[in-house]
Amino acid sequence: DAKTTQPPSMDCAEGRAANLPCNHSTISGNEYVYWYRQIHSQGPQYIIHGLKNNETNEMASLIITEDRKSSTLILPHATLRDTAVYYCIVRPQTGANSKLTFGKGITLSVRP
Amino acid sequence: DAGVIQSPRHEVTEMGQEVTLRCKPISGHDYLFWYRQTMMRGLELLIYFNNNVPIDDSGMPEDRFSAKMPNASFSTLKIQPSEPRDSAVYFCASSLFDEQFFGPGTRLTVL
Numbered sequence: 001d002a003k004t005t006q007p008p009s010m011d012c013a014e015g016r017a018a019n020l021p022c023n024h025s026t027i028s029g030n031e032y033v034y035w036y037r038q039i040h041s042q043g044p045q046y047i048i049h050g051l052k053n054n055e056t057n058e059m060a061s062l063i064i065t066e067d068r069k070s071s072t073l074i075l076p077h078a079t080l081r082d083t084a085v086y087y088c089i090v091r092p093q094t095g096a097n098s099k100l101t102f103g104k105g106i107t108l109s110v111r112p
Numbered sequence: 113d114a115g116v117i118q119s120p121r122h123e124v125t126e127m128g129q130e131v132t133l134r135c136k137p138i139s140g141h142d143y144l145f146w147y148r149q150t151m152m153r154g155l156e157l158l159i160y161f162n163n164n165v166p167i168d169d170s171g172m173p174e175d176r177f178s179a180k181m182p183n184a185s186f187s188t189l190k191i192q193p194s195e196p197r198d199s200a201v202y203f204c205a206s207s208l209f210d211e212q213f214f215g216p217g218t219r220l221t222v223l
Contacts, residue, residue: 100157
């Protein structure tokens, strides 16, 4: 599986957009980019995924560069409850039969 | 739906004892995953099942660990005998398509 690289941490002000970067320079054509987050003491939670087009749902937006070597997860109006570890994962295919391999993730701290 | 249910939420045991962790997946989901999370190693996949059949157990650390899924609504992860290095949070997750839904985890402490 392609590896991902994320900064260890970042912070943002409450109400502002949080832009979380991820590098996946070895991604192959059939691999999707997934984002999960883990709020302290809870199980990971799915956020969004995409292949090459930008995606948006009620939680976030995912922007994937044209060469697909990097992506950005955008939380448009961060709240204190968005403080969590965010994992960027590259997965060989859609479908539940492919594994999720979690890295260290990026710790987002939202300050009041 | 209540989501993925795990029990117990906390378990404290002594080295050498048998430990059984339980998971009830979301109804209708056909994949079930067991993960372990520690500070040192992060979140690791131990084993996963499809339609109650183990598909990949390459993440199971050693023979002391075993997992079963006797039916679509129940799975167990057993550690026998337990060791202090098994102390971790164990998560169960289930899925039908792309999204995995995680349970709240079982925090295991082996003294």
